[in-house]
Amino acid sequence: MILVLKQNPEKEKVESLIKMLGEKGLSTNVSEGESHTIIGLIGDTSHLPVDLISALDIVESVTRISEPFKAANRKMHPENSIIDCSGVKIGEGLFQVIAGPCSVESEAQIIEVAKDVKASGATLLRGGAFKPRTSPYAFQGLHADGLKLLLEAKKETGLPIVTEIMNVNHVDLFADVDVIQVGARNMQNFDLLKELGKCRKPILLKRGLANTIEEFLMSAEYIMAGGNNNVILCERGIRTFETKTRNTLDLSAVPMLKKLSHLPVIIDPSHATGISWMVEPLAKAAVAVGADGLMIEVHNNPAKALCDGAQSLNPQQFDTLMQDIKRRVEFEGKKIGR
Ligand code: PEP
Numbered sequence: 001m002i003l004v005l006k007q008n009p010e011k012e013k014v015e016s017l018i019k020m021l022g023e024k025g026l027s028t029n030v031s032e033g034e035s036h037t038i039i040g041l042i043g044d045t046s047h048l049p050v051d052l053i054s055a056l057d058i059v060e061s062v063t064r065i066s067e068p069f070k071a072a073n074r075k076m077h078p079e080n081s082i083i084d085c086s087g088v089k090i091g092e093g094l095f096q097v098i099a100g101p102c103s104v105e106s107e108a109q110i111i112e113v114a115k116d117v118k119a120s121g122a123t124l125l126r127g128g129a130f131k132p133r134t135s136p137y138a139f140q141g142l143h144a145d146g147l148k149l150l151l152e153a154k155k156e157t158g159l160p161i162v163t164e165i166m167n168v169n170h171v172d173l174f175a176d177v178d179v180i181q182v183g184a185r186n187m188q189n190f191d192l193l194k195e196l197g198k199c200r201k202p203i204l205l206k207r208g209l210a211n212t213i214e215e216f217l218m219s220a221e222y223i224m225a226g227g228n229n230n231v232i233l234c235e236r237g238i239r240t241f242e243t244k245t246r247n248t249l250d251l252s253a254v255p256m257l258k259k260l261s262h263l264p265v266i267i268d269p270s271h272a273t274g275i276s277w278m279v280e281p282l283a284k285a286a287v288a289v290g291a292d293g294l295m296i297e298v299h300n301n302p303a304k305a306l307c308d309g310a311q312s313l314n315p316q317q318f319d320t321l322m323q324d325i326k327r328r329v330e331f332e333g334k335k336i337g338r
């Protein structure tokens with residue numbers, strides 16, 4: 001439910017309304033727009049005296065939100081959310097590029113890639129330490145050692161780090177990680193989402209392999225219901241009947257998600273296609289379709305990568321792409337960087 005307040009409401013009256021709503025077991029999300037203040041109510045509103053609230057002199061209107069996602073709903077928060085990733089802000093004109101290898105393989109590898117992608121203009125470093133692999137015989141990641149190496153790379157370059165969590169018991173292990181990624185395979189790991197709702201770190205939530213936009217937003221809602229509003233959505237392709245590409249990139253998800261939700265939306269063209277030469281055209285399309293950022297896999301030697309080499313760009317290819325992306329982002333009136 002959302003309460004739109006009249007212009008310039010008396011502060012004391014707003015505070016007592018919020019206190020009353022809290023006493024009814026509801027959490028409130030106050031969004032101060034240019035002309036109006038909106039109070040979003042999260043929780044069971046079925047017992048709320050709607051007539052009495054509508055009659056309050058500071059309240060202009062009371063509207064029920066019909067969609068099942070509430071905190072993630074744009075009706076609750078009409079302005080675009082900006083998510084602060086350790087100083088690198090994403091959303092509302094701030095376009096960010098997350099780049100790095102699929103997995104952290106060694107100190108030399110991650111530091112070399114981190115320096116290269118930074119020099120090309122990437123603003124966050126990615127690298128998997130815990131890898132969700134289809135085969136149990138494939139490289140599973142360096143685990144806690146991989147996290148340490150990412151922190152080394154952060155120390156060398158200053159780039160905030162983005163890395164995937166798979167286990168609900170690992171949240172403490174990720175204490176120094178700047179952005180925690182929830183991968184496609186865990187998009188509906190509800191216990192994990194609830195646990196991440198308790199922290200206040202930015203969560204990069206990837207769309208599940210075969211999940212609808214509404215299911216995607218409901219997973220964001222799980223995190224936000226715990227009080228963590230720092231969610232970034234990532235479209236990374238979905239399973240369709242097509243086999244030429246690893247997945248099918250649902251570009252239409254970007255404008256749809258942005259219409260339904262205030263959360264920033266980025267695109268991962270690497271996992272979407274599985275093919276390195278397709279990363280460039282789809283990264284360009286991501287900018288054109290209104291995405292707030294990109295996640296791109298870059299490896300210093302894709303032919304030798306322990307994971308996802310076929311879709312990884314080498315640093316030179318990434319550099320060429322970035323020069324083009326920077327121009328397109330500027331053309332859209334957006335900015336890459338802090
Ligand atoms: C990844 O980003 O490393 C990854 C495993 O991606 P996804 O969850 O989208 O498959």
Ligand code: MN
Nearest residue numbers: 102297307308
């Ligand atoms: Mn990968």
